[in-house]
Every structure is written in C-alpha cells, then in structure tokens.
Amino acid sequence: MDINKKRPAKRDETQMVPQPVNGEVGLVQVDTTWGIIQPLEVANGVRTVDEIEVNEFKEKGLPVIDSRTSDFYEVSTIPGAKNIPHNEITDRMDELDRNLPAIFFCNGPQCPQSPTAIRNLLSAGYPPEKILYYRGGMHDWVTLGLPVENKKQ
Numbered sequence: 001m002d003i004n005k006k007r008p009a010k011r012d013e014t015q016m017v018p019q020p021v022n023g024e025v026g027l028v029q030v031d032t033t034w035g036i037i038q039p040l041e042v043a044n045g046v047r048t049v050d051e052i053e054v055n056e057f058k059e060k061g062l063p064v065i066d067s068r069t070s071d072f073y074e075v076s077t078i079p080g081a082k083n084i085p086h087n088e089i090t091d092r093m094d095e096l097d098r099n100l101p102a103i104f105f106c107n108g109p110q111c112p113q114s115p116t117a118i119r120n121l122l123s124a125g126y127p128p129e130k131i132l133y134y135r136g137g138m139h140d141w142v143t144l145g146l147p148v149e150n151k152k153q
Contacts, residue, residue, distance in 0.1 A: 008033045016107045017076055018142040026145055035110030040135060042115045045128030048135050051144060054078065054103055057132075060100075063102040067117035072107065078141055079149040081105075086117035090124045103132040108139025 014034035017023035021027040040048055057064055058080050066073050066081040073083040084092050086106070096102055118131055142148060 001091045004036050007037075010034055015113065017072070017138045023091040027077045028142055029145065030139070035107070036112065037110050038112060038115050038135060042118050042130060042133045042135075043122055043131075046118055046122075046131045046133055049103060050134075051136060051141065051146065053132070054105070054134050054141075055146075057103050062081060063096065064134075065096075065102050065104045065117075066106070066130075067104050067114040068106045069113070072106065072138075074151040076138065076142075076148040076150055077136070079147055081149075084117070086113040086120070090120050091124065093121065093124060096126075098127060098130060101132055103134050105134035105137040105141075108137040109135055110139075111137055 007099040011031065011033045015031040016034055018028040018030045021029055042048070054064060058078070064078060064081045065075045066083045067089065068083070069085045069087070070083055073081075082095075084095060091102070104117055108120045113134060114137065118133060121131060122128060129152070138148075
C-alpha cells in the first residue's frame with residue numbers, strides 16, 4: 001500500500017511550513033495532511049544532506065537555493081538562501097556556478113518543489129555531483145528550532 005494513503009486526509013486549508021504557537025517559545029504547529037512523501041534519494045548522483053551540512057555550506061558562503069515559489073520564500077526562508085523557484089530553474093541556470101555545489105530545498109519531506117527543480121536541472125544537463133538535496137527543507141529546519149528569515153520585513 002502506498003505510504004501516502006496511510007496519512008490523514010488533506011485539510012481544506014493547509015499549512016505547509018510549521019508555524020510558531022503564540023506565547024510558547026520553541027513550540028510550533030505542524031500540518032501533517034499536505035503533500036506527497038518524497039524519496040530520500042531524488043536522483044542518481046545527487047546526494048541528500050542534513051541540517052548540519054546546510055549550516056556548514058552557509059558558513060562557507062556556498063550556495064543554498066530555496067526552490068519554492070517566491071510567495072513562500074518571502075514569508076520565511078533559511079537565512080542567506082537564494083530563491084530560484086522550481087518552475088524557473090532551467091531559465092535561470094546561469095545564476096548557478098557549475099564549479100560549486102549547491103544545496104536545493106523546499107517545504108520539506110512531502111514537498112515536490114526541490115525534487116522537481118533538481119530533475120529539471122538534470123534534464124537540462126546540469127552535473128548531478130554539483131547538486132545536493134536537503135529533503136528536510138523548511139519543515140525540518142523550523143521544527144529543529146533553527147533561524148528563519150522573513151523577506152517581507
């Protein structure tokens with residue numbers, strides 16, 4: 001049986017990024033009803049990374065790409081991440097340095113936006129060894145209490 005069929009039915013109004021609970025420092029609310037669980041390995045040759053590697057990349061000034069649509073990016077993102085939406089990635093490939101590896105992320109393990117961006121890059125001939133996939137995305141980043149940046153402020 002498909003693992004996604006074991007999950008609760010999708011709510012009418014989904015909340016894709018965990019949100020803080022008012023007055024409760026360190027407590028967030030998570031919506032478990034949206035999306036489709038993505039595989040750990042998104043494509044051959046593309047390595048999946050964790051929060052520690054994302055943090056190390058950021059500290060070294062290496063590219064971390066938020067492949068979500070700009071409406072999500074503007075509300076909250078990993079500090080220092082650049083937004084190249086999954087549906088624009090092949091048109092904007094020139095913004096990536098093929099000599100440097102880049103980490104791609106989206107809303108989390110059940111979000112298809114970064115896997116779509118990665119597959120599109122690979123189809124366009126981008127080298128898989130220069131692509132890293134942060135499957136945990138904003139979901140895991142927020143639930144682990146790591147800092148976020150609001151671009152609207």
